[in-house]
Amino acid sequence: MVSLKMLCRLHDDPNAMKTKILSLISGLLLAATMPSAAGVLPEAQESVKLVLAKKPTSRPMGVAYMPDYKRYYVADGGLGAVEDGINMPLSKSEVHVFDENGAYIHSSRPGLDNRAIYFNRNTDRLETITYNVSSFAGFTPNAGIFSLVLDEQGNVKPDRNEIANFNPAFGDSATMPSYDPVGDRYLAKQQRSDKVWIVKLPARDKVGEITLDLAAAGARFDDITDSHVAWTGIAGEEIAVLDVDHKAILVFDQTGKFIGKSALPAGIKLRAHSHYNGLGYSRGMFFVYSETEGEFGTYRGFRVSDQAQ
Helix, strand or coil: CCCHHHHHHHCCCHHHHHHHHHHHHHHHHHHHHCCCCCCEEEEEEEEEEEECCCCCCCEEEEEEEECCCCEEEEEEECCCCECCCCCCCECCCCEEEEECCCCEEEEECCCCCEEEEEEECCCCEEEEEECCCCCCCCCCCCCEEEEEEECCCCCEEEEEEEEEECCHHHCCCCCECEEECCCCEEEEECCCCCEEEEECCCCCCCCEEEECCCHHHCCCCCCECCCECEECCCCCCCEEEEECCCCEEEEECCCCCEEEEEECCCCCCCCHHHHCCCEEEECCEEEEEECCCCCCCEEEEEEEECCCC
């Protein structure tokens, strides 16, 4: 900044004053055009609500968004496979479809006990990971990673295709993994811990492990979600988890270093179930299921970073 005293000194030299002023203006213009620094938003910004139009078949689990169809997909889980009259064990858990503004469209039953659902931009498919993907709880039918079958409008058909069978590299049976499309890998949160396992198919052992610095975030392992971790894809802010007890989203980089905290609205109702279901990350938003809002509960999507897209 040019001080008043400096301007007075330059007044006797018009050329010097002109050069200084032009330099100052150029610097201000450059600063105005530079992008703002990345950062976690101190307060999460709500962007969309998905109000469930029918009672979940069991526990509402993850959320995905498919840009091709401009639709959200909410996957239920918690119901194991049962005989379906044709000697084929299928789950009664459903997938519920909403438009880009949150209006309900329809529900379908692909026959899977879902834990995580995501859009894989590498394959252009809607994919889901089931309960016991690791086979930690013993062999269960229809456990693994599957793609869901969609019609031309993006509606879910009662069918699925297997991508990968059960794999012990995922660890805990109830894990709700997140997919990193750039690294083509999965991140699997381990129960009652600060550990996130890195899985790279087809390897049947974890290829790495991330320890979240919860102490730096002012949290303990039993404050945060037990089985869910979100991969945001934002450089330097790659990982996010829900701190249920403190009503906040905690953000870490991909080494586990704590980056920042984004507070959820004080009035949001989070219950014990929020530790292990009703969570997802899609379209640049962290989704939290508030089961007391609406007759059957509501998914609320929050942006927690100024870089979210």
